[in-house]
Amino acid sequence: MKIVWTAEAEDDYFENIEFLMSNWSEAVTREFLDDVARCLDLILRFPDMFPQSDYKGVRKAVIRRQISLFYLVDGDQLILLRFWNNYRDPQDIKF
Numbered sequence: 001m002k003i004v005w006t007a008e009a010e011d012d013y014f015e016n017i018e019f020l021m022s023n024w025s026e027a028v029t030r031e032f033l034d035d036v037a038r039c040l041d042l043i044l045r046f047p048d049m050f051p052q053s054d055y056k057g058v059r060k061a062v063i064r065r066q067i068s069l070f071y072l073v074d075g076d077q078l079i080l081l082r083f084w085n086n087y088r089d090p091q092d093i094k095f
Contacts, residue, residue, distance in 0.1 A: 001044050004079045008094070009069075012083035016067060035063050040078075047073045055095065062086075070095070 005013075013036070020029040039061050042049055053060040053070060058081060061069045070081040070093070081095045 001047070001073075001076050001078050003040065003044075004077050006079065006081055006095075008082055009080040012085075016083055016085075032064065032067075036069075036083075039063050039069060043071065043078060047078065054090075058095065 016032065017029060020032055043061065048059075050059045050061040052058070055070070058070050058072050061071065063069055063083070066086055068084045068086055070084060072079050072081065082093060084090075084093055
């Protein structure tokens with residue numbers, strides 16, 4: 001299965017890394033990167049493992065208490081939609 005990053009997912013991902021590097025530590029940032037890699041590996045092996053979200057066809061994987069990944073599977077593509085900060089208003093999410 002091929003992983004496809006939307007522009008929004010890519011922006012979210014790098015914003016999270018930048019925030020962690022600026023406000024926490026390199027070790028915490030590495031933990032986040034490892035958590036994302038493990039989550040993506042699970043999704044690639046078990047695409048339906050995580051629950052459906054409130055958005056049709058979109059699944060939600062909680063990477064950490066603060067961050068969730070919204071994704072969908074389309075044929076042989078895993079499409080990463082957003083790395084969402086769970087403290088933000090869910091009404092603001094746009095795919």
